[in-house]
Amino acid sequence: QADDGYRLWLRYDPVGAEHLATYRARVTQVVLERESPTLLAARDELVRGLSGLLDTGVASVDRVTQSGAVVIGTPRSSDLIARLGLDLTEAGEEGYVIRSGQVDGHEATIVAANTDVGVLYGAFHFLRLLQTRQPIDRLAIAEAPALDLRVLNHWDNLDRTVERGYAGQSLWDWHRLPGLVDPRYTDYARANASLGINGTVLTNVNANALVLSTRYLEKVEALADVFRPYGIRVYLTARFSAPIEAGGLETADPLDPEVAAWWQAKTDEIYETIPDFGGFLVKANSEGQPGPQDYGRTHADGANMLADAVGDRGVVMWRAFVYSAEDATDRHKQAVNEFVPLDGTFRDNVLVQVKNGAIDFQPREPFHPLFGTMPETPLMMEFQITKEYLGFATHLAYLGTMWEEVLSADTYADGPGSTVADVIDGDLHDYPITGMAGVANIGSDRNWSGSIFDQANWYAFGRMAWSPRLGAEAVAAEWVAQTFTDDPALLEPVVEMMMDSRQAVVDYMTPLGLHHLMATGHHYGPGPWVGDLGRPEWNPTYYHNADAEGIGFDRTDAGSDAVSQYHEPLATQWNDPATTPEAFLLWFHHLPWDYTVASSGRTLWHELVVRYSRGVDRVEAMQETWAGLESYVDPERFESVSQNLAIQRDEAQWWRDASLAYFQTFADRPLPEGYAPPE
Ligand code: GCU
Helix, strand or coil: CCCCCCCCCCCCCCCCHHHHHHHHHHCCEEEECCCCHHHHHHHHHHHHHHHHHHCCCCEEECCCCCCCEEEEECCCCCHHHHHHCCCCHHHCCCCEEEEEEEECCEEEEEEECCCHHHHHHHHHHHHHHHHCCCCCCCCEEEECCCCCEEEEECCECCCCCECCCCCCCCCCCCCCCCCCCCCHHHHHHHHHHHHCCCEEECCCCCCCHHHHCHHHHHHHHHHHHHHHHHCCEEEEECCCCHHHHCCCCCCCCCCCHHHHHHHHHHHHHHHHHCCCCCEEEECCCCCCCCCHHHHCCCHHHHHHHHHHHHHHHCEEEEECCCCCCCCCCCHHHHHHHHHHHHCCCCCCCEEEEEECCCCCCCCCCCCCCCCCCCCCCCEEEEEECCCCCCCCCCCCCCCHHHHHHHHCCECCECECCCEHHHHHCCCCCCCCCCEEEEECCCCCCCCCCCCHHHHHHHHHHHHHHHCCCCCHHHHHHHHHHHHCCCCHHHHHHHHHHHHHHHHHHHHHHCHHHCCCCECCCCCCCECCCCCCCCCHHHCHHHHHCCCCCEECCCCCCCCCCHHHHCCCCHHHHCCCHHHCCHHHHHHHCCEECCCECCCCCCEHHHHHHHHHHHHHHHHHHHHHHHHCCHHHCCHHHHHHHHHHHHHHHHHHHHHHHHHHHHHHHHHCCCCCCCCCCCC
């Protein structure tokens, strides 16, 4: 049966015979006493999902009439649930409790929460149990999200192009909104709610002030109305110079009272239109975007002015991705230099949003040195789900492993065991508000993400934003079971392939800590030879520094000294190649071609060749794995994955051969035995 991937992980195809009888006995009806838009969404999802999974109509009723009832609600909306007297403390504002028990003398499953959205999340959790073929007869689950804000960042323009988007056009059909409300918006909301994503920034960080106009706010309102029942708040990017462009003022100086008044009025207008508007995301004084520094003000001046306009109605997410032509030091250091002195000066409703690494969403980066150095300012994580630097939607790279690596990295901010996850979930510094953002990989393609396997990255982002300590492997297994099958004959090899996939990309693009070697502008394919771009830090040559002596970026105290921005013992360890993890060797060091790589005893040149080649081999291994799974996958999805893998195989080779041929002009050494490219 053909399958275009539209249903994502919410497929709800019938479970196999081995589960059907037990599941059917436990699930016969969905019970909802009093309705609200969110509770209806929960009920409808359960009815749709359970009917599909059990291959039989599951009834929707308002009281328990038989055994197998799935009773959903809050103590406020349901007398049944109120009477059960469940302890819902652990569920908090957005979490839930799922219990097996008796209701009115019948066997039942209770999905209860303090809020309607908690019930919705609980409903999706219950469905996931069946989708992943877990037992459902003795449930005692209590869950709550670890982070407050779990937000997608769409880099979508108003003309429906998507910056760094590889999945078609923007989903938002601005031209026809608010008149035409595409049912697809609801499916988008369902998919997000199934993961616990509770916010969406609709517009590009390289912002257009037009979206703040009254006409566009009506369009935003239409989207917000669709998303609201699913617990998703809408946010917009605020172009810092909007008071000039949209307000006709002469300045956007955040300390100018007229500017503040303009933002206040504009923000009030937004809240009149969209009462639960989430707030603003701002990219300022970065890559040519306007910002407070244009007026001699700081990031805090800018963020606080907007935060005052928003007040207790929402938040300002102020990005720390800053780099400017004027700053001659290593771009790696700029965010710490600009933001750490401002620690403690931001309003309570400001979060500083930090990319996972200091350069730019490379296949591998050490964690950003801001994590652990701003105890007085809530830092939220920014991951990039869309694969700008990892082969777009063509190459298969599961990013769960990258995110786990970052989240579990130890910052040593408060001694050992101060992980990045501890920073962003507020544990370490007691942040009053926490969050994680993911740059979306979603577009108008039928399969949403440009490829089937890129759906896994959307999925993993949502799950890890809910629970940053969920391991990448567990998340991959969940996704595979829901997207393909729980049959271990497919699940095990596919999970293994996913777990290995991002390392493959690191190997064939940027092994041993190399970075930013992608071709100019589009960032697809190799371009390490480019060195003539307008600004030094745009040039791959600036990052790899290959010369007759060696290769790598010296960030030690003899170089840019970026290492000093990390806490001890990292600063000392990473200052010395002997104690730097090999994964980051050339990130922090410029080393001679004959430097001995400790793990293998090979020279650096030899090791580079081995790693580049290993990357190609890993893709071949993925191809082989996938080829063996034809009988477990529908032909349409099987073919599309096979074809992408074939492209990836060829392009991995292209990366390897082009990079090595180029670096060889400096290394001036032969390829080691057995590593000649094919004729
Ligand atoms: C990268 C990306 C840009 C984007 C920027 C950002 O540099 O290439 O397209 O605007 O990140 O995060 O602001």
